Amino acid sequence: MQLTKHWASVLDDYAIDLAxxxxxSRLAAASAAGPISIFQREDGEKRHVLPGHDQGANCxxxxxxxxxxxxxxxxxxxxxxxxxxxxQDGFVKFWDASAGQHLASAKxxxxxxEQLAWxxxxxxxxxxxxxxxxxxxxxxxxxxxxDGSVRHAFKPAPKTIAALAWHPRGGCVAxxxxxxxxxxxxxxxxxxxxxxxxxxxHALTFSPDGKWLVSxxxxxxxxxxxxxxDVELHMSGYEGKVKSLSFDFTxxxxxxxxxxxxxxxxxxxxxxEGREPIxxxxxxxxxxxxxxxxxxxxxxxxxDGAVMVWSPERQKPLRATIRxxxxxxxxxxxPDDRYLAIGSEQGAVYVLKCEA
Numbered sequence: 001m002q003l004t005k006h007w008a009s010v011l012d013d014y015a016i017d018l019a020x021x022x023x024x025s026r027l028a029a030a031s032a033a034g035p036i037s038i039f040q041r042e043d044g045e046k047r048h049v050l051p052g053h054d055q056g057a058n059c060x061x062x063x064x065x066x067x068x069x070x071x072x073x074x075x076x077x078x079x080x081x082x083x084x085x086x087x088q089d090g091f092v093k094f095w096d097a098s099a100g101q102h103l104a105s106a107k108x109x110x111x112x113x114e115q116l117a118w119x120x121x122x123x124x125x126x127x128x129x130x131x132x133x134x135x136x137x138x139x140x141x142x143x144x145x146x147d148g149s150v151r152h153a154f155k156p157a158p159k160t161i162a163a164l165a166w167h168p169r170g171g172c173v174a175x176x177x178x179x180x181x182x183x184x185x186x187x188x189x190x191x192x193x194x195x196x197x198x199x200x201x202h203a204l205t206f207s208p209d210g211k212w213l214v215s216x217x218x219x220x221x222x223x224x225x226x227x228x229x230d231v232e233l234h235m236s237g238y239e240g241k242v243k244s245l246s247f248d249f250t251x252x253x254x255x256x257x258x259x260x261x262x263x264x265x266x267x268x269x270x271x272x273e274g275r276e277p278i279x280x281x282x283x284x285x286x287x288x289x290x291x292x293x294x295x296x297x298x299x300x301x302x303x304d305g306a307v308m309v310w311s312p313e314r315q316k317p318l319r320a321t322i323r324x325x326x327x328x329x330x331x332x333x334x335p336d337d338r339y340l341a342i343g344s345e346q347g348a349v350y351v352l353k354c355e356a
Contacts, residue, residue: 001309001311002320003309003320003322003340003353003355004353005350005351005353006044006351006352006353007350008349008351009037009039009044009046010348010349011031011037011348011349012031012035012347013031013032013033014031014032014033014329014346015329015330015344015347016030016059016330017029017030017057017059017060017343018030018332018343019060019332020062020333020335020339021062021081021083021097022063022064022065022335023335024041024334024335024336024339025041026038026040026041027039027332027341027349028060028062028083028097030052030057030060030085031057031347032056032057033056034053035049035051035052036049036050036052036057036085036095038050038083038097038100041334041339044351050085050095050097050102051102052085053085053087053089053091053093054087054089055089056087057087057088058086058112059113059115059116060083060084060085060086061083061116061117061133062082062083062097062118063082063133063146064119064120064131082094082103082146083095083097084133085116086108086113086114086135086137087113088112090107090108090109090111090113091107092105092108092133092144093105093106103147103148104147104148104149106144108137108140109136109138111137111138111139111140111160112137112138114136115134115136115161116133116134116135116164117133117164117165117173118132118133118166119131119170119186120168131146132144133146134166136161136164136175138161139156139158139159139177140161141154141156141161141173142154143173143189152189154184157175158177158178158179158180159178160177160178161176161177162176162177162178162200162201162204163215164176164204165205167206168207170186171185171187172184172185172186173186177201178199178200179198180194180195181194181195181197181204181213181215182194183195183227193230195213195227197215199217199218199221200217200218200219201215202218202242202243203242203244204216205246205247206247207247207267208247209251211226212224212225212247212251213227214245214247214254216241216242216258217242218241219236220236220258221234221235221237221238221242222234222235222242222254222258223235224267224273226271233271233273234273235265235272238256238258238263239258239259239285240258240259241258243257243258243287244256244286244287244288244290246290246291247267248291248292248298249292249293251267252267252268253266253267253291254267255289255290255291255298256289257300258285258286259286260282260283260286260302261279261282261286262280262282262310263280264277264279264280264298265277266278278312278317280300280312280317280318282300282302282306283304284302284303284304284306285302285303286301287301287303287327288301288329289301289331290331290332290333291333292333292337293336293337295337296312296313297309297311297319297354298310298311299333299340302327303327305323305324305327305328306323306324307321307324307328307331307342308320308321308322309354324350325346326346328342328343328344329343329344329345330342338354338355339354340352
């Protein structure tokens with residue numbers, strides 16, 4: 001396998017978030033200073049610099065593309081280019097990323113908007129035609145429609161919301177805060193389930209098959225729930241807080257940060273509790289982990305600037321190592337898994353091409 005530099009660019013501040021457009025033709029990069037850059041995948045041309053958020057940007061998310069299973073007659077107008085951003089001003093902003101135009105702004109709450117997540121497009125007849133955007137600011141959690149209008153503002157959470165995760169088939173959003181996780185129904189806006197957890201939560205994800213809900217925690221540990229059966233599992237012993245989680249596309253392997261090794265748990269069958277994890281060593285603390293979307297490679301980054309790519313099923317899993325001048329903040333695979341985008345603390349954005 002070869003990883004080759006495709007292009008590189010520089011933002012005006014810390015690269016706080018990165019995301020590929022649904023068709024993989026563009027990369028959006030948020031600078032902590034506020035602006036949002038839209039790059040062309042093929043040559044790295046900066047097509048637009050959106051003004052973003054005056055007080056600083058925190059996150060961004062592209063609206064999902066339509067699929068063959070989408071509700072017949074659902075409107076797709078503009079959605080392949082619809083980008084949402086969240087900032088320290090407490091607003092979510094909606095943009096037409098192709099035209100570089102601002103479409104709408106919506107206030108979420110008095111705090112910073114730190115989490116944004118689009119739900120999957122509904123496939124069942126009678127469901128809402130457009131996907132919903134989940135956003136949080138402080139204790140406030142709100143669902144927005146694609147036009148920026150409020151679909152529902154939920155009652156405030158007990159503590160500041162730290163993470164959001166949609167169920168992969170839609171229907172509910174998991175909302176995490178110090179003390180637990182709440183599953184909110186995204187159609188009826190009622191609580192489906194609540195899972196107490198007596199510590200801070202930094203990261204939250206569902207497995208692609210929807211079986212597992214996983215939190216990365218402050219204590220430091222990883223906690224797993226099977227929401228359908230209320231089974232809970234717990235893995236501790238990490239050296240630091242677990243802030244990054246990633247499942248592979250089969251839902252078998254769960255990668256986690258939290259120590260000098262990236263940790264890989266086997267979630268097949270009854271789950272990883274009691275099993276020994278696979279340890280993928282770095283020279284310093286692992287900070288970011290990211291599996292490909294539909295293939296088996298895992299990218300990991302550590303605080304010494306190393307980015308490593310692994311094939312977990314191989315006896316010698318390490319496939320490539322890249323040395324960067326400063327630590328990575330984000331690792332994002334393109335939808336077709338051919339490109340790996342890397343954001344850094346000094347604002348550099350790299351796109352690497354992955355070839356067998």
